[in-house]
Amino acid sequence: MKISFNWLKKYIYVHLNAEKISDYLTELGLNVKNIIKNTEIEDYLLDLEITPNRSDAMSYYGIARDLYAFLKFRGYKTNLIKPKINNFSKKNINKYSFKIFFEKNNECKRYSGLILSKIKIEKSPSWIHKRLKSIGIKPVNNIIDIIHFVTFELGIPIHVFDADKIEGNTFLIKNGQKNLFFNSEDNRKRELSKKDLIIYDQKKPLSIAGIINNIDLNINTKTKNIFLGSVYFNPTYIRNIGIRHMINTNSRFRLERGIDPNMIVKALQRTYTLIKQITNCQIRSDIVDFYPCPINHCKIELRYSKIKDILGKTISNRKIKKILFLLEIIILSEKNKSLLVLVPPYRIDVQREIDLIEEILRIYGLEKIRISNKKQKYPIPTNNYLYKTEEEIQKIIFSQLVNYGFQEIINSPIIRTSKNTSLLNKFLHIEEIKILNSINKYDNKSMRSSLLFGFLDCIKFNSYREKENEKMKFFEIGKIYYKNNSQLLEKTFLSIAISEKIKKNEKIYNFSSFFDLKGVIEQIFQRIGIQNYTQINSFHPFLIKSIFIRYKNKNLIELGKLKENISDNKNIFYAEIDWEYLISIIQKNKIIFIPYSKYPISKRDLSILVDKSITFEMIHQFIKKEEKDLIKKIKIYDFYEGKNLPKEKKSYTISFFFESNVGTLTDITIHKIMKKIENLLKDKLGAKIRDINLIY
Structure with a gap:
């Protein structure tokens, strides 16, 4: 947001002596009188970055109000200058009655308006020209320019209609209708819907939620009577309407961030004051203010002990109350340990106790909170690893595998006996467990002693049906069953595999996917906090170039490329993880922070x-x-x-x-x-x- 320095000075005055002016604005040795003289002529454009939740600071008066609190607390002699508003004399009002109605809709909170007569549309005075041009606003005419001026001055959007084109003496705010079109002032024809909130007269729509008007009601040089209105809607509702109709106006920008509902009438009075000053117009009606459910101040309990806990510093109760007073936060009641305060509605960012503490810190000064000089010792051990249960650990690892493009498979633990299964059992020095009453007497009648053979069946099944699939990635968690020294045993493993077709003229021994698979495993290790692992060569009967990844001299993972005679002429890279050992490592690990x-x-x-x-x-x-x-x-x-x-x-x-x-x-x-x-x-x-x- 760009603001004019000279414009801002109209609302806040700081009494600085000549020495301080020299310190803040000039180099040493320059004449202070020349400085003061030049600052009245020259202007500076300040570029402020205001967060969306600070809608109260999106106006000149709002910025001045915030600066006033800051400077006053720091001991500067400063005055906050409020914009001039003329007193309304009811004797001079030429009565013109109109009414405002809301259809049952909780999105519109307040709508206010008044009618002015004997308007003369012409060029604005030079001082308004200078103010608007300083922030990049192109002057149009005296009425539009004053409305822009007040919008930037107080942060309250105001819309204007040619009063003679308004039919009837009633304004109705209700939802739009289907098959109704609206000619907006940006020369676009928009179709309204029931989701829109529209300001109507007795026959036609006048404005979409106060953010864009009907072009037919715009004022021109022939206009003699005008209607000024200002509205407060639910900010979320305004945003939805703006997005739906692609409306990007200054009114939408302010209304969707939230304006001060209690400033609406004052903004209309300020607009009238300036128009009266320039055109000598007459007020033709009272300000009609429809505000059925006033927005109350936010009530918050502020504990002194909480301020100390958050800031790490004791601030005196007197200073805390002074800051609240300067921020226009009302102290409703006071106890020994806390305050009950009322936050004005324009501070939409202050809704909780922690928000109040943040405001106190902001005005008090972050630089006054000293950080301890004690050196922190690293590394910092903490409690057991965050993912304590096996289910939580499994969820994290599986989620990571899915993010890498792997799909989970589930195979039957009952397999058929083959030469390969017998060879593997012999290599592992285990015996297979046979099923006594197998459903299939000729095929599946043994419990699996490895997840490998289920993977091979799954890859073969999918390769026939997905011929265009060049690379398949699978993982499975499951138990294996075996007999050792006449003892029946079972163990859980997590297996991961990458299968890719061998292209023509491609070397069979292409190990790029081997390193892909090893990289996935190392990423999992990094995520779950396993470090200082080693690797050695392994001698699996079905794997070539295979390795063991070891942790504390115990095998954790076996990884390698399947031999051609069992991989059906595919590049299949396979890893088998001892799941129970992996879980025990993670649960025993400590989180260590090293900067x-x-x-x-x-x-x-x-x-x-x-x-x-x-x-x-x-x-x-x-x-x-x-x-x-x-x-x-x-x-x-x-x-x-x-x-x-x-x-x-x-x-x-x-x-x-x-x-x-x-x-x-x-x-x-x-x-x-x-x-x-x-x-x-x-x-x-x-x-x-x-x-x-x-x-x-």
């Missing part, structure tokens, strides 16, 4: 040549163990084995990320650490350091 470092991260790359038997995980754990203070992250940047390298060797390019919590790391410090890492890799792992600039 981000204020200092930048530095990155260095290192290329090494090692034996094929050495995995990146071995390198990662070795470096992490030996040098962990300043290295925050270690990532594999590139991997290569093949041409131009010895058969028994492979190449890794590794990225190291350095960060300190106490200062910016210098090149010298980082170079020392990198040199130490190079020596460790040479001595312990037999690595050869390669020149990164000569790779490939």
Whole structure:
């Protein structure tokens, strides 16, 4: 919102001595008299960002009122200057009676209006021109310009009609009708509906909710009598009407944010005062004010102890009451520990005790609330993990999988025995559990010992029916059943799989989806707070390039790519998670808060040549163990084995990320650490350091 500084000065006056004016407005050494003289001529445009809930500050008087409270509390000698309003002398009123009616509708709270006669439409005085032009409003004529002036001055929208074009002496506010069209002043024809709130005379609609008028009732140079009206509607209702009809007017902007219902009559009186001053018009009617259910002040109990708890500082009762008085908040009653106050209706943002405390802090001064100098110790341990129950944890993990595009499947725990199931049971050193009275004597007669085979059936079933589906993502939680040392056992697993078709001329061993699946698992770990996990190679009979992800030296997840002979020539990447172990980890974990470092991260790359038997995980754990203070992250940047390298060797390019919590790391410090890492890799792992600039 852009406002004129000179216009704002008309409503608030601050008594500053010459020294303070020099401090606030000028450089040292300039003549104060020239400053005062120049500020009367020159103007400044202030760009204010006012939040939508502060509709009381969307006018010059509202801003001045708020500044007055702030400056007065800070000890400035200041006056709040109220706009001049002429006294209404009933002897001079040439009676013209009209009535206002509401149809049964709770959305319209108040409607007020009056009629003026002997109007002369002409150009506005220069002072109004200057005020409006200073904020980008184009002058039209004296009546429209005064209405704009009062709207920005007091924040109350006012609409005007040519009174001679109004039929009858009745104004009716009711809902619109179907198949009724409205010619609005923006030259658009709008169809009304029952959801609209319309101001009617006895025959036709005059205005849509006071935010846009009928073009046929606009005033012109021939107009002699005018009707001035102002209305207060439910702000939400105004917003809905504005959106439905795509109306963007200044009236809508103010009414949908909420105006001061108690200022409506004063705004009409102020408008009359200015029109009388310029045109010497006559008032032809009393102000008819229809306000059946007045909007009351909001009653709030304010506790002194609550103010101290929120602000962390004791403010004297005298200062609190002074702030409330300056904010025009009425103290209804006072007790030893609390106040009962009435908040004026124009403060729509103050409805609760916490809102009052915020206002007290705003006027008192946020800069006066000192933060404790005690250093906070990090990390901060808290109670057990937020998601304590298994059901809550499951909901979080499943929601994350669905967000990644996975679909949940449910398979029968009864499967058919095959060579593959027997091979897996033999590998796991377990026995299958057979069903004695199977419904299907020739097929499904064993309890599953792995979720894998149900996944294979599901992928096969869906691939036949969804030929265009290039990639399928599934997950399932379920129990497996097995016999070990004559003991019947069951265990819960969560399995995740990604299946994709092998395209023509594509290498079968494409492991991009392997890293996609591993990345999903790592994202789940990050969400539920699992850190410091490791990985080693696994030797699953049906998986190639498979790994175990371990936590505290115990297997948590097995992950790999299914062999071709059981995957039906598809790329299927499969992970099986020990669900019960996962739940126990999460429930035992503590939430720890560690603040981000204020200092930048530095990155260095290192290329090494090692034996094929050495995995990146071995390198990662070795470096992490030996040098962990300043290295925050270690990532594999590139991997290569093949041409131009010895058969028994492979190449890794590794990225190291350095960060300190106490200062910016210098090149010298980082170079020392990198040199130490190079020596460790040479001595312990037999690595050869390669020149990164000569790779490939």
